[in-house]
Amino acid sequence: MTRALILLRRRLVGSVFVLLLVVIGTFLLLEAAPGDAVDAYIVSTGGDAGMIELLRHRWGLDQSELTRLANYLWALLHLDLGQSVTFSRPIRDVILERLPNTLLLMVSATALSFGLGSALGIYAGARPGSARDRVLSIGSLALYAVPGFWLGLVLIVVFAVDLRWLPIGGIETVASDKTGLDRASDIAIHLILPVAALGFIYLALYLRMMRAGMAEAWRQDFVLAARARGLSRRRVVLAHVARNALLPLITMLGLQSAQMLGGSVVIESVFSVPGLGRLAQEAVASRDTPLLLGIILTSAVLVVVINLLVDIAYAFLDPRVGAGEAGA
Amino acid sequence: MSGFTISRRKMLAGSAMLLASTAMPTLGWAQTPKKGGRLVLAADSEPRNLNPAIVASNGVFFISSKIVETLAEASFDGKDGLAPRLALSWEGAADGLSATFKLRDGVKWHDGKPFTSADVAFSALQIWKPLQNLGRTVFKDLASVETPDDLTAVFKFAKPTPFQLIRNALPALSSVVPKHIYEVGKIEDNPANTAPIGTGPFKFGEYKAGQYYRLTKNTDYWGKDEPYLDEIIYQVLPDRTSAASALEAEEIQLAAFSAVPLADLDRISKVPGLKVITKGYEGLTYQLVVEINHRRKELADLKVRQAIAHAIDKDFVVKTVFLGYAVTATGPVPKNDPQFYTADVPTYAFDVAKANALLDEAGYKKGADGNRFSLKLLPAPYFNETKQFGDYLRQALAAVGIDAQLVNNDSAAHIKAVYTDHAFDLAVGPPVFRGDPAISTTILVQSGIPDGVPFSNQGGYKNDALDALIAKASETLDTTARTDLYKEFQKEVAADLPLINVAEWSFISVARDTVGNIANNPRWAVSNWADTYLAD
Numbered sequence: 001m002t003r004a005l006i007l008l009r010r011r012l013v014g015s016v017f018v019l020l021l022v023v024i025g026t027f028l029l030l031e032a033a034p035g036d037a038v039d040a041y042i043v044s045t046g047g048d049a050g051m052i053e054l055l056r057h058r059w060g061l062d063q064s065e066l067t068r069l070a071n072y073l074w075a076l077l078h079l080d081l082g083q084s085v086t087f088s089r090p091i092r093d094v095i096l097e098r099l100p101n102t103l104l105l106m107v108s109a110t111a112l113s114f115g116l117g118s119a120l121g122i123y124a125g126a127r128p129g130s131a132r133d134r135v136l137s138i139g140s141l142a143l144y145a146v147p148g149f150w151l152g153l154v155l156i157v158v159f160a161v162d163l164r165w166l167p168i169g170g171i172e173t174v175a176s177d178k179t180g181l182d183r184a185s186d187i188a189i190h191l192i193l194p195v196a197a198l199g200f201i202y203l204a205l206y207l208r209m210m211r212a213g214m215a216e217a218w219r220q221d222f223v224l225a226a227r228a229r230g231l232s233r234r235r236v237v238l239a240h241v242a243r244n245a246l247l248p249l250i251t252m253l254g255l256q257s258a259q260m261l262g263g264s265v266v267i268e269s270v271f272s273v274p275g276l277g278r279l280a281q282e283a284v285a286s287r288d289t290p291l292l293l294g295i296i297l298t299s300a301v302l303v304v305v306i307n308l309l310v311d312i313a314y315a316f317l318d319p320r321v322g323a324g325e326a327g328a
Numbered sequence: 329m330s331g332f333t334i335s336r337r338k339m340l341a342g343s344a345m346l347l348a349s350t351a352m353p354t355l356g357w358a359q360t361p362k363k364g365g366r367l368v369l370a371a372d373s374e375p376r377n378l379n380p381a382i383v384a385s386n387g388v389f390f391i392s393s394k395i396v397e398t399l400a401e402a403s404f405d406g407k408d409g410l411a412p413r414l415a416l417s418w419e420g421a422a423d424g425l426s427a428t429f430k431l432r433d434g435v436k437w438h439d440g441k442p443f444t445s446a447d448v449a450f451s452a453l454q455i456w457k458p459l460q461n462l463g464r465t466v467f468k469d470l471a472s473v474e475t476p477d478d479l480t481a482v483f484k485f486a487k488p489t490p491f492q493l494i495r496n497a498l499p500a501l502s503s504v505v506p507k508h509i510y511e512v513g514k515i516e517d518n519p520a521n522t523a524p525i526g527t528g529p530f531k532f533g534e535y536k537a538g539q540y541y542r543l544t545k546n547t548d549y550w551g552k553d554e555p556y557l558d559e560i561i562y563q564v565l566p567d568r569t570s571a572a573s574a575l576e577a578e579e580i581q582l583a584a585f586s587a588v589p590l591a592d593l594d595r596i597s598k599v600p601g602l603k604v605i606t607k608g609y610e611g612l613t614y615q616l617v618v619e620i621n622h623r624r625k626e627l628a629d630l631k632v633r634q635a636i637a638h639a640i641d642k643d644f645v646v647k648t649v650f651l652g653y654a655v656t657a658t659g660p661v662p663k664n665d666p667q668f669y670t671a672d673v674p675t676y677a678f679d680v681a682k683a684n685a686l687l688d689e690a691g692y693k694k695g696a697d698g699n700r701f702s703l704k705l706l707p708a709p710y711f712n713e714t715k716q717f718g719d720y721l722r723q724a725l726a727a728v729g730i731d732a733q734l735v736n737n738d739s740a741a742h743i744k745a746v747y748t749d750h751a752f753d754l755a756v757g758p759p760v761f762r763g764d765p766a767i768s769t770t771i772l773v774q775s776g777i778p779d780g781v782p783f784s785n786q787g788g789y790k791n792d793a794l795d796a797l798i799a800k801a802s803e804t805l806d807t808t809a810r811t812d813l814y815k816e817f818q819k820e821v822a823a824d825l826p827l828i829n830v831a832e833w834s835f836i837s838v839a840r841d842t843v844g845n846i847a848n849n850p851r852w853a854v855s856n857w858a859d860t861y862l863a864d
Contacts, residue, residue, distance in 0.1 A: 035740030039748075042782050043710060043739045044373075045385045046768065047461040049778040058516065086376050087537070088522070097537060153569060161576045168573045174368070174540040175561045272565050274538025287740050 007311060015304045022300045023293055027072070030289045031065050037085045040286045059085050072290060081297070082290040086282065091294040095276065099298065101171050102275035105198065105267070106260050108191055110253070112199030114206050118249055121210020125245070126237045128215050137211070140204035148263055152197040152270035159193060166193055169272035194271040198263055202256060209252060213245025220244070247318060254310035258303045361556050361844050361861035369582035370571040371562035374537065379521040380503035381455045384462045386612060389854035390585065391562060392503070394543055395438075396526030399429060399448070399502040400495075402611040402763070402851045408495055409666060409763075411849070413856070414443065414504055414527060420491025424805040427483040427494055435550045437506045438531045445481040449473035450507035452483065455515060466497045466767060492807045496667070496764035499611065499851055529555035529858035539564055549858065556861035572596055572838075581843050581862070584853040586835040589712065590651045593836060601841055606653065608847025609834035611763060612854070613662040616645070616654070616717060617772070618828040619746065619755040623788040626692060626701050627753060633825040635686035636754075637676035639728045640721065644678075646831055649716045654833035659818040660769055662761050662832040670815040673822035683728040694729045703753040705732040708742055713833070714756050721756065748780040750788070759783050761832075765814050770798045773826040789826040 038055045047055075056062045063071075075082055081091040120140070124133040143151075160168040167173070172186045217223060218241060226240045265277035276295055283292040371390070377383050380392040400418065403411035415429040435443040456463030457470050469489050474482040483494070504527070509520050523532050529549045533542035541562040545555055563580055565571050571587035574580040576599055588596055597604045618636065622628045642656035655663055659673045692700040703725070707718025715736070722732045732754065737745055745751045760783075762768050771777060775790040797820060801813035821827075837853065839846055844861045846852065 033741065034737065034749075035742075035744035037740075039743040040740035041376075042461075043743055044375075044387050045383055045461040046783045047781070048464055049781050051459075051461060051464055052780055088376050094537065156569075156573055161573050164577060168577050168579055169565070169567075169570060170539060170563070172539075174536075174563045175366075175534075175542045175559070269567050270570075272538075272563075272567065272570055274536075274564070278538065278566065285738060285740070 007315060008308065011304075011308050011311065015308075018304065019297065019300055022296060023073070023076070024069070026293055026296050027069050027289065030284075030287065030292060033284075033287065035287060036061050037287045037289070041085075068289075072293065076297075081294040084288055084291040084294075086286045086288045086291060091291050094279070094291065095294055095298055098274055098276050098279050101273055102261070102264055102268070102277060104171075104187070104191065105194055105264055105273060105275060106257070108195040109199035109202070110257070110260060112195055113202035113256075114249070114253060116199075117203040117206025118210045118246065120203075121207040121245075122214065122237065122242045124207065125211040125214030125241070126233075128211070128218065133211070136207065140207045143200050144202075144204035146201065148197060148201055148266045149270050151200065152194070152267055155193045155197055156270070166190075169194075169270070171273050171275075194267050194273055197270070198260070198267045201263065202260065205252065205256070206249060209249055210242070210245055213248055214241050217241040217244045247314075250310055250313060250317065254307040257306040258299075261299050261303070361859065362863055363553075363556050363861070364558050365556075365862035366559040366561060367557050367582065367843065367860065367862060368561045368563055368580045369584065370565045370574060370580050370587045371541065372564075372566060372571070372585070372587055374564060377521050378524050378532075379455075379505065379518075380524075381451050381505045382459050382461075382516070382521065384460055384500050384503070386585070386854055389500075389851075391541055391543075392524055392526075393528070393854045394530040394560060394857050395524045395528045395532050396503045396505060397528045397856060398499060399504065400498040401849060401855050402499040403849055404610075409850070410495065410498060414448075415498075418495065418498070420494065422805070424488030424490060425485050427485075427489075427491055429481045429483070431479045431481065432550060433479055435527050436548055437508075437527055438525045438546060439506075439509075440548075441506065441508055442478075443504070443506075443527050444478040445473075445475035446478075447504055447507045448481040449475050450510065451502075451504045452481075454510070455505065456501060459515065460501065462497070462762070462767060463501050466493060466501055488803060488805055490766075490802070490805050490807075490810050492667075492810055493764050493766050497762075497767060500762055500767075528856050530557075530560060530856075533559070551858045554858040555856075556859065557857070560857070575599075575602055575838055575840070578840070582837065582839040582846075584835065584837045588836070588838045590653055590836070593651070593653075593838070596838055603839055603841055605837040605839060605847050606834075608837060608849070608852030610664050611850035613664060613761045613832050613834050614711075614758045615657060615660075615662060615761060615829055616714065616831040616833065617757050617759055618721065618830060619752070619757045619787055620789070620825070620827055621750060621753050621755075621787045622790075622826070623750065624703070624753050626690075627703075629690050630824065631686045631690040632692070633828070634676065635683040635690070635728060636725065636730070637825060637828050638679045638683040638686065639724045639730075640676075640828070640830055641678040641724065642830055645717060645720060649713050649720060650831065650833055653836060654713075654831045657829035657832050659822040659829055660772065660827075661765060661814065661818050664832070665761065665763070668765060668811055668814045668818075670818055672815070673819045675822070680727055687728060687730075692729075698729055699731045700729040702731040702733060704735055704751070705754045705756070706735045706737065706742060706746055706752040707756040708746075708758060709737060709739055711758055714758050717830070718756050721754070743782050747782045747784070747786045750779075750786055757783065765817065766802055770801075770817070773821055774798050785826065787826070791820070791824055791826065794820050794824070794826070 037059055038052060038061060084091045084094050087094050120136055124136040156168050159166045167190050170190055172190055178186050223240055226236050264275060265281055268275040268278040280295045373387050375388045378388060378392045380388050380396050397413045399415035400410040401413050402409060414432055416432055417430045420427045431445055437443055452473050457467040469485045469487040470483060471486040472484045506525055509525055510518055529546050530543035531546050533544040535541050543560040545558050565574060568589055571583040572592045575583055593604050596602055620627050626632050646654045646656055658671060658675055661668045663669055687700055694700055705722060708714045718734055722734055725732045746755045759772055771784040773785050773794060775795055777784045797817050801810055804810040804813055842863045844863050845859045849855050
């Protein structure tokens with residue numbers, strides 16, 4: 001237990017610096033983009049010089065970049081994410097409203113790609129070079145090569161427009177006033193297509209990793225020993241080969257969480273899911289710097305936390321990990 | 329290209345048949361529209377501020393016009409193209425110093441308080457004049473609003489103001505909000521800006537960010553038996569393909585403002601139960617314009633500008649970029665404007681030989697590589713069509729030896745590059761004609777506008793005669809004389825080409841056959857929908 005705690009403390013201290021760098025980097029990047037929030041806003045309204053000046057003043061854009069960055073960091077120190085220019089609401093509220101949707105999408109898609117991917121990987125890796133191995137490899141590669149938005153659109157056309165089995169998008173039926181279980185099942189039905197579109201793309205990754213890991217494990221001495229002991233093939237595959245191939249997949253899970261967040265930008269737009277990815281896209285288009293910073297900060301925290309969990313899981317799964325750090 | 333034309337024609341025939349087939353039963357029901365029902369439609373943007381008195385824009389009106397009403401609405405057959413809403417009648421004094429509005433009796437705000445002239449006075453003086461994007465220009469000389477009784481509001485102007493302009497501005501600029509809600513605290517921070525309170529047929533229900541807006545029936549509405557609908561739900565569908573899919577899947581019943589891309593209309597018009605409607609946007613005409621930076625020595629030469637005008641095949645643009653859903657333009661006032669448009673202006677037929685000759689005459693001979701000079705071309709990214717026209721213009725200019733380099737930006741970057749930094753030679757812009765040239769058209773060519781003002785002359789163009797004409801028209805009170813001055817203005821612009829008007833277009837609606845009373849006024853999508861209904 002203490003080993004995990006020490007690891008946790010070390011990673012947390014490091015994470016704060018990572019987050020600070022992320023904030024400053026994003027701020028500077030967005031400042032370097034031509035046009036500010038007022039430029040983005042007046043696209044739909046027009047307006048005279050006086051009105052534009054008024055808006056810049058109201059939104060604090062007449063201050064220097066450094067002042068704004070300093071103000072932002074100062075507020076952040078007090079755990080205040082500031083006010084969104086686009087929504088005229090506290091950024092914390094805007095993000096908290098959307099975070100559950102993105103998390104739901106990410107977790108379900110990860111579960112699908114990890115679960116199905118590793119299961120199929122085991123199935124394929126149990127008999128490397130067999131027909132089923134080849135079919136699965138080619139099929140998953142094809143899925144991996146397909147752009148997410150295209151897969152999403154095809155799923156919509158087939159299952160929502162033509163067959164009408166599933167809704168075309170959204171996180172739940174709009175203005176349905178559903179509550180409780182009704183609402184939960186409504187949300188689940190709405191999640192099927194976006195989760196499939198997002199999950200299937202990453203499925204190939206886990207499948208191939210699992211398969212490769214297993215191919216390697218087959219050659220190991222302990223597998224030979226297990227087979228020599230006369231264990232059944234099923235037991236050798238599951239308890240010895242697959243189990244050892246699983247470890248790198250856990251690492252991948254952490255790394256993949258950042259990827260998944262990126263992928264959700266596209267999927268959320270295609271399926272009209274009100275999540276963080278779509279919000280980020282809107283924040284960039286409307287040059288809402290504080291909102292984008294808030295989203296990136298939230299995502300960064302999310303990724304850091306997930307990787308921390310992966311590290312801890314690792315420390316438990318593999319006794320070799322963390323021992324060195326704990327001893328130092 | 330020929331295959332294209334045929335499918336277009338088929339499509340027109342198809343929609344005509346569709347119209348004919350639905351016209352008869354619709355006419356029969358027109359007297360007794362069905363009551364009740366929920367209309368679900370597509371919304372592609374979520375405006376931050378829903379107060380149409382502060383933000384007079386189509387994006388805001390699309391939702392807010394059902395909640396907050398204006399003094400008058402545009403009309404196909406009303407006098408001066410107007411129909412009464414909160415005002416029953418309006419009259420301007422001969423000296424241009426006052427305008428009197430008689431208001432509707434028995435109108436209540438959504439919170440039950442009575443609507444009076446004090447609300448009109450407050451909205452005009454505290455919001456339209458100091459805060460509204462368009463009102464700041466049109467109502468700049470408004471000095472006071474007198475309220476001799478609860479149902480009369482008299483606008484007093486410091487300088488003579490043409491009543492024709494005020495009248496033309498009513499549909500878009502005169503949203504009235506309740507004084508008793510807005511007189512407390514800062515107007516810009518009022519919670520009613522995101523949950524508006526008005527007098528309209530629908531009340532603001534709820535807003536779920538990223539998902540939907542819900543408007544509910546105002547049972548206390550002044551219109552007899554109106555509204556027919558129980559609810560309007562705006563479902564937020566940000567992706568460009570979503571609206572068409574949602575219509576086909578019968579999840580929504582209406583997609584306005586060309587939410588269904590032009591390229592999909594042909595296919596969608598063949599889907600049983602759906603109709604494509606091109607009417608109902610006559611008062612919201614967008615103009616496809618080539619903006620010119622006159623600081624470039626080559627472009628300061630009228631012959632070069634004429635050559636560019638001759639190099640553009642407007643018919644091709646209408647047919648290919650707009651798939652026929654547009655008309656060619658002759659000048660700065662669109663052809664469908666009933667008051668000001670004149671066809672009596674210099675025109676520039678598509679003529680590559682003539683364009684080449686004009687460029688030769690101007691002294692810009694073709695170099696060894698076939699190019700005369702290079703230009704930076706910035707197409708506005710707001711519409712697919714402005715981007716596509718940018719691609720076309722590059723080719724059209726190449727045909728006359730002008731090498732145009734496309735620079736593609738997103739909206740904010742484009743606005744900054746063109747209107748603040750002037751970092752363009754040619755730009756493609758979609759200005760809006762708002763019923764009177766003085767609202768947002770003359771500033772496209774007028775000189776002396778500060779840097780950074782969007783959709784204005786930022787090309788460094790200066791023409792004293794044109795400036796004098798614009799100034800004279802702005803203080804001419806007589807409607808006929810003022811109209812004539814604007815005809816003169818169109819001639820001068822078409823002759824001197826401070827910018828080049830290429831085409832005029834508006835939006836398309838796609839709806840299920842069950843949606844009734846669609847497109848019955850020139851600003852239908854942004855009107856109050858009190859009479860819209862859903863048949864079985």
